[in-house]
Amino acid sequence: xxxxxxxxNCPYTIWAAAVPGGGRRLNSGQTWTIxxxxxxxxxxxxxxxxxxxxxxxRGRCQTGDCNGVLECKGYxxxxxxxxxxxxxxxxxxxxxxxxxxxxxxxxxxxxxxxxSGDKCRAIRCTAxxxxxxxxxxxxxxxxxxxxxxxxxxxxCCNSGSCGPTTYSRFFKERCWDAxxxxxxxxxxxxxxxxxxxxxxxxxxxx
Numbered sequence: 001x002x003x004x005x006x007x008x009n010c011p012y013t014i015w016a017a018a019v020p021g022g023g024r025r026l027n028s029g030q031t032w033t034i035x036x037x038x039x040x041x042x043x044x045x046x047x048x049x050x051x052x053x054x055x056x057x058r059g060r061c062q063t064g065d066c067n068g069v070l071e072c073k074g075y076x077x078x079x080x081x082x083x084x085x086x087x088x089x090x091x092x093x094x095x096x097x098x099x100x101x102x103x104x105x106x107x108x109x110x111x112x113x114x115x116s117g118d119k120c121r122a123i124r125c126t127a128x129x130x131x132x133x134x135x136x137x138x139x140x141x142x143x144x145x146x147x148x149x150x151x152x153x154x155x156c157c158n159s160g161s162c163g164p165t166t167y168s169r170f171f172k173e174r175c176w177d178a179x180x181x182x183x184x185x186x187x188x189x190x191x192x193x194x195x196x197x198x199x200x201x202x203x204x205x206x
Contacts, residue, residue: 001035002087003197006045010203015048017064022071041086046076047106047202049141063105063141079103079142081125083110088194097188099179100171104129105142109204115196123190124204127174134170157182
């Protein structure tokens with residue numbers, strides 16, 4: 001299996017979420033490690049903020065909430081910065097990306113800790129997107145992607161034919177490595193040899 005080490009470098013608490021993996025409260029400086037089976041696809045890791053859970057692990061988060069439970073089984077509610085990956089796929093490669101298609105809530109770095117290759121490198125999104133978010137995309141605790149707000153084909157690419165927009169450029173100019181809209185593949189998908197281990201850092205230094 002591949003090992004994913006998730007670290008909260010933010011000065012505040014993050015409730016990390018992972019599918020597969022579940023969820024974990026991470027105070028500033030804490031880490032959580034999950035092991036993911038080869039061949040896993042459609043997987044993601046994301047930060048949740050301003051959460052409140054009871055002893056049974058039920059509650060609510062301001063951003064990234066997954067059906068009101070600490071241990072996520074399904075994906076989170078936008079806005080949330082996403083680390084997405086699929087292991088041991090085409091040509092024995094892992095595919096990974098940072099996506100802002102569900103908006104942005106916390107700065108993130110997603111990096112291989114082993115493995116090599118042109119597209120096998122650290123990617124990050126550390127801009128002050130929440131502070132600079134266009135008014136119509138603002139959300140409590142984060143910045144929505146226009147698809148979440150307007151739900152139109154132009155932004156959501158439901159028909160498969162769509163291009164960059166003023167809003168997607170807002171995200172892309174601040175985070176070159178990240179998906180800014182659903183068809184942003186060429187500049188936003190990264191690969192490492194299968195068997196690579198990874199690190200996800202919330203609020204990376206620098």
